[in-house]
Amino acid sequence: MMGTLMQVLDSTIANVALPYMQGSLNTTIDQISWVLTSYVISSAIMTAPVGWLSARFGRKNLYLTCLIGFTITSMMCGAAGSLEQMVVFRILQGAFGASLVPLSQATMLDIYPAEKRSQAMAVFGMGVMIGPILGPTLGGYLTDVYDWRWVFYVNLPFGIIATTGLAIFLPKATRNADLRFDWTGFGVLAVSVGSFQLMLDRGQTEDWFNSHEIIIECVLGALGLYLFLVHMFTAQKPFIPPALFRDRYFTTATLLMFVTNTVMMASSALIAPYLQNLSGHSVAETGLLMAPRGFGTMGAMIFIARFGGRLDQRKIMAMGLSLLGITLYDMSGWTPDISGSRVMWTMVIQGFSMGCIWNPITVLSFTTLPAQLRGDATAVQSLCRNIGAAIGISVTAFMLARNIQASHAGLAADLTPFNRLLHGYGHMIDPGSPHGAALLDQMVNRQALIIAYNNDFLMMSMVVIPSLALLTLLRRRKPAGV
Helix, strand or coil: CCCHHHHHHHHHHHHHHHHHHHHCCCCCHHHHHHHHHHHHHHHHHHCCCCCHHHHCCCCCCCCCCHHHHHHHHHHHHHCCCCCHHHHHHHHHHHHHHHCCCHHEEEEEEHHHHHHHHHHHHHHHHHHHHHHHHHHHHHHHHHHHHHHCCCCCCCCCHHHHHHHHHHHHHCCCCCCCCCCCCCHHHHHHHHHHHHHHHHHHHHHHCHHHHCHHHHHHHHHHHHHHHHHHHHHHHHHHCCCCCHHHHHHHHHHHHHHHHHHHHHHHHHHHHHHHHHHHHHHCCCHHHHHHCCHHHHHHHHHHHHHHHHHCCCHHHHHHHHHHHHHHHHHHHHHHHCCCCCCHHHHHHHHHHHHHHHHHHHHHHHHHHCCCCCCCHHHHHHHHHHHHHHHHHHHHHHHHHHHHHHHHHHHHHHHHCCCCCCHHHHHHCCCCCCCHHHHHHHHHHHHHHHHHHHHHHHHHHHHHHHHHHHHHHHHHCCCCCCCCCC
């Protein structure tokens, strides 16, 4: 639980400090998202070999190595002096952090019988939800009082506690020194995921397919994906067993996790800059306004731990997805003068919806899956969750930049010296004078930013609809005995 908490805390605590990092590292609004996507995509790529690494070197050895590496690279992120250094250190941090969630889930599934997994995962989830509660508040306080670099330095005590606890209590697992890894499959998957992510991150800056770089990245990504799929279904021992995807429950639940995580992580990355840059809240106030999201998720975990075994998991997920879509649609109508109480209630409901989605997906994924595939299954789910998060953050970032440009052009089209509506204000907003043109441009930029954020939230609310359709592929079943 502590190991997973570190990773969750690190993602939520950094969101609040993004506007401060943007100024300190001298980046644009879409480039600062690389701080998030570099970490997430590195985690996605390195999640794939977790099952093999765990079997080859032992779960305890791998867990301890990753915790120590994660803690050290967190310190390096805090010391970064440029965007390039930050991205490199975040890639290393994501590589070490990739194993923390799947190893935690695999351990939980091994130590609890099938009939108690729903309750166990709910209690585990409540502990992990300390991250979303503590993250924004602690991140806001540290950034406000000290510096944004402390949002990374804070991982040091958690890393020491988690490493010490696992070294003492986690039993040693057997190792298979003769196990061989499918480096071909892993290599082409890494090329595909990395190329597509670079294309999404740099597309807006490089003018998309008018750039040779973007075309090359797209071709490499598509070719890598094709080779990976062919290799997975034809190789004798691929690192991702095709048998995983023959299980309808696992495949459907993994698709749901992918789609919903694009929305969950993207909305987290947008809310903090909105509250700070448009609503004028301090970083500490922003942290307090976002903290109720974690309380909402914890409330959902308590609800599921109490009643989850008696209710249809599909109905719980349908309720969670519906609430998520409703809150995102409500956010598409936000204005900068929105009250703090409305923001907090929206965060509570959105957090509750996430809890109602995450726990049932985890339980249903393993309803009919053979026990010997669990290690690979948790790694694949983490891979899909991270890829979904990276895609969601990248798409919303470049759509935000694109919508700002489009909205600015549309709003400024009529602001000319020939517009008589502007003459009544004297030279204050006269587009023909330097001062008036500068003031008008500032006003138009602000309005364009508001419209762009609203369009992003509306787009995310639409993504929830296909997720609801996926629920029809599931049937209510009792967990199989193991």
